[in-house]
Amino acid sequence: NIKNMTVIDVESSTPEKHTAAEMVSTARRAFNTGKTKSYEFRTQQLRNVKRFLKEVGPELCAALEADFRKPEQEIYILEIEVLIAEADHFISHLKDWMKPEKPEKPLLNIFDKIRIYSDPLGVVLVIGAWNYPVLLTIGPVLGAIAGGNCCIIKPSEVSLRTAQVMCNKLPHYLDQDCFPVFLGGIPETTDLLKQKFDYIFFTGSPQIGKIIHAAAAKNLTPCTLELGGKSPTYMDSSANIEIATRRILWGKFANCGQTCVAPDYLLCDKEVERKFLHYAEKIITEFFGADVKQSKDFPRIINERNFIRVVNLLKNQKKAIGGQIDAQDLFIHPTILVDVKPDDDIMQEEIFGPILPIITVNNPEEAIEFINAREKPLALYVFSNHTATKELFLSNTSSGGVCINDTIMHVGVETLPFGGVGNSGMGNYHGKRSFDTFVHKKSVLFKSFFSLGEKAQETRYPPYSKNKTDF
Ligand code: NAD
Numbered sequence: 001n002i003k004n005m006t007v008i009d010v011e012s013s014t015p016e017k018h019t020a021a022e023m024v025s026t027a028r029r030a031f032n033t034g035k036t037k038s039y040e041f042r043t044q045q046l047r048n049v050k051r052f053l054k055e056v057g058p059e060l061c062a063a064l065e066a067d068f069r070k071p072e073q074e075i076y077i078l079e080i081e082v083l084i085a086e087a088d089h090f091i092s093h094l095k096d097w098m099k100p101e102k103p104e105k106p107l108l109n110i111f112d113k114i115r116i117y118s119d120p121l122g123v124v125l126v127i128g129a130w131n132y133p134v135l136l137t138i139g140p141v142l143g144a145i146a147g148g149n150c151c152i153i154k155p156s157e158v159s160l161r162t163a164q165v166m167c168n169k170l171p172h173y174l175d176q177d178c179f180p181v182f183l184g185g186i187p188e189t190t191d192l193l194k195q196k197f198d199y200i201f202f203t204g205s206p207q208i209g210k211i212i213h214a215a216a217a218k219n220l221t222p223c224t225l226e227l228g229g230k231s232p233t234y235m236d237s238s239a240n241i242e243i244a245t246r247r248i249l250w251g252k253f254a255n256c257g258q259t260c261v262a263p264d265y266l267l268c269d270k271e272v273e274r275k276f277l278h279y280a281e282k283i284i285t286e287f288f289g290a291d292v293k294q295s296k297d298f299p300r301i302i303n304e305r306n307f308i309r310v311v312n313l314l315k316n317q318k319k320a321i322g323g324q325i326d327a328q329d330l331f332i333h334p335t336i337l338v339d340v341k342p343d344d345d346i347m348q349e350e351i352f353g354p355i356l357p358i359i360t361v362n363n364p365e366e367a368i369e370f371i372n373a374r375e376k377p378l379a380l381y382v383f384s385n386h387t388a389t390k391e392l393f394l395s396n397t398s399s400g401g402v403c404i405n406d407t408i409m410h411v412g413v414e415t416l417p418f419g420g421v422g423n424s425g426m427g428n429y430h431g432k433r434s435f436d437t438f439v440h441k442k443s444v445l446f447k448s449f450f451s452l453g454e455k456a457q458e459t460r461y462p463p464y465s466k467n468k469t470d471f
Contacts, residue, residue: 020192023180027123027150030177037120037148039098043091045145045174049138050087052173053080056165060134063161067130068330069299074254079135082412086139089414089431090146097146097435100444111453113446118439120148122198127189127212129203130158130302131258131352136226137166140201141179143434149199150178154192156204157185158302197221199438203260204228205350206375206423224427224437227420228350229375230264233407234367234393235383237272244383244405245279248356251381251407253287253334256299257354261379263407264350265340265357267367273338273358277320284321284334292333293326300330301353307332310353313346317357342370364389368396376400376422381407400424 018026035041053060057080064070100115124144128137137155144151153170155163167181182192193200193215202212203226216223235244251263268276288295301307307330314323314335322335332354340346340357347357361367364384371380380399382390390404400420403410411418411430419428429437447453459468 018180020182020188020195023152023182024123024195024197026177027152027180030175031120031122031150035175036145036150036178039095041175042145042148043094045179046087046091046094046142048173049142049145050084052170053084053087053134053138056169059165059169060162063165064133064159066161067133067159068256068258068302069296070255071297071299074297075134078254079132082135083138083142086414086431086434087142090142090435093432094146094435097432098148108457109445111448111450111456115444115446117442117444118147118435119442121438121440123150123152124199124201124438125152125154125192125195125197127154127200127202127204128156129260130156130162131255131260133159133162134166136203140203140224140429140434140437143429143438144199144201145179146435147438149438152192152197153179153181154189155181155183157183199223201427201429201437202226206425209425224419224429225425226260226418226427226429227378227423227425228260228352229377229420229424230347230350231261231377231379231381231399232367232371233263233266233381233383234361234364235266235268235272235276236364236386236389237269238385238389239272239383239405240385241272241275242279245276246283247406248276248381248383249280249283249287249334252356253284253298253354254408256301256332258299258302258352259408261401261408261411262352263356263379263381264377265347265359267359267361267370269362270360273360276358277336277338280321280336288334293329293331298334298354301332302330304330306352310351310355313349313351313353313355315345317344317346320358322354364392368393371397376420376424378420378424379403379408379410398422400428 061072061075064075100117103114103116105114126140133155141151141153155166157163163183167183170181196219200216200221200223202209206227209225209227213223233248248263288298292298301310310332311325317337318339320336320338322333324333335355337357340359376398378400380397380402382393382404384390398421401410410416414431417428417433418430419425
């Protein structure tokens with residue numbers, strides 16, 4: 001029942017109902033005791049997240065299957081295993097990360113000690129998106145725990161069953177005062193945002209990102225905004241087109257196109273398009289069989305509202321592959337559109353569905369001009385064997401990240417920061433960057449009463465005279 005999926009009964013789904021204000025003040029009191037700051041507490045909570053993922057994994061998979069038929073293997077590969085590896089990475093590096101940094105000493109401070117402390121921020125808020133709800137909610141929470149904070153965890157109500165599992169099960173693993181789960185839709189989240197937080201980490205659309213940023217500004221609360229947009233893909237004839245097609249289609253059709261870094265559209269010339277379509281037909285069957293609807297590896301559109309939105313984008317378009325829909329089942333067949341015009345509706349918003357429009361360009365310069373005429377994307381994909389072409393895109397476009405000759409895989413490299421730029425977001429995370437996001441870098445200068453040091457700095461004391469400054 002689609003309608004019921006988006007209506008939240010907070011009363012029945014939250015084990016113990018707390019108002020936003022109560023949750024935040026309990027967390028604030030817990031933070032003020034100092035208990036979240038110790039290395040032992042942080043690593044214990046990180047281990048507990050790992051235990052939660054391992055023990056509750058099957059329940060999360062069942063909930064995601066019920067929410068939008070997300071395949072179990074995809075949940076393990078792209079969400080649960082990624083988080084377990086990230087938690088392990090945090091546990092093995094946390095001791096080092098927590099140590100005060102020793103920056104290089106300027107000559108003037110030769111007798112001093114200078115350090116940068118990584119101070120916990122306090123009570124932070126993590127708001128997750130529904131499309132990879134476990135990864136995008138728990139991922140930032142790992143950073144908040146590692147940074148020594150308390151954290152209010154707000155999963156998206158859109159993947160409701162998954163949010164309910166997190167809400168019911170996480171309190172059995174994490175300290176309940178420090179890491180409460182807040183379940184709610186727009187009115188409840190609006191109320192939550194009236195509270196004062198020390199940091200807000202939001203994943204979602206640019207449109208809601210603006211609401212979050214405005215709410216945060218009222219308390220001068222810093223934020224990370226992990227947003228989306230239309231991530232372009234360019235391919236030239238030097239690429240291995242069969243491999244490139246498989247990688248583009250995997251990036252596009254994984255999660256039924258509902259991925260923030262999915263290749264949104266393809267820019268190429270007509271000859272490359274012809275070859276791409278030739279392989280695409282074969283590869284779609286290879287991935288999902290002859291009848292995609294029967295494939296257990298192809299999810300559905302999350303809800304009726306999004307289904308209608310995506311189907312409307314297909315109107316008046318020339319379908320080279322796919323185009324079949326089933327409204328009862330929220331099913332849209334993997335679809336490739338050709339002869340798409342830049343001012344068509346499908347080119348005005350992030351598609352977030354299994355449709356790949358192809359726009360004809362005749363050279364990389366035209367593609368770059370097309371990309372630069374639009375908002376800065378979260379990801380940019382370039383398929384080419386020419387070094388000069390790769391460099392041309394790297395030096396003449398701006399995007400959150402770039403992946404050359406593949407899609408999405410750059411997001412999984414734990415030593416690379418992940419985040420947007422301009423309309424696709426601000427701030428970044430993953431690995432050490434997550435820790436850095438959730439701490440304040442406090443500069444500390446230690447001076448001594450060493451008399452030589454005092455002598456060396458006497459120019460700062462009045463009375464000022466030329467004698468003191470002429471060396
Ligand atoms: P969304 O912006 O609709 O919702 C995100 C969160 O905001 C949810 O928890 C929701 O409850 C909350 N929310 C919604 N309306 C609100 C309001 N008026 N006031 C306060 N809170 C509100 O996004 P979505 O549909 O969950 O996700 C899709 C979007 O997120 C796409 O644009 C996608 O590209 C982007 N996204 C980005 C990333 C990333 O890491 N950069 C990851 C996944 C999704």
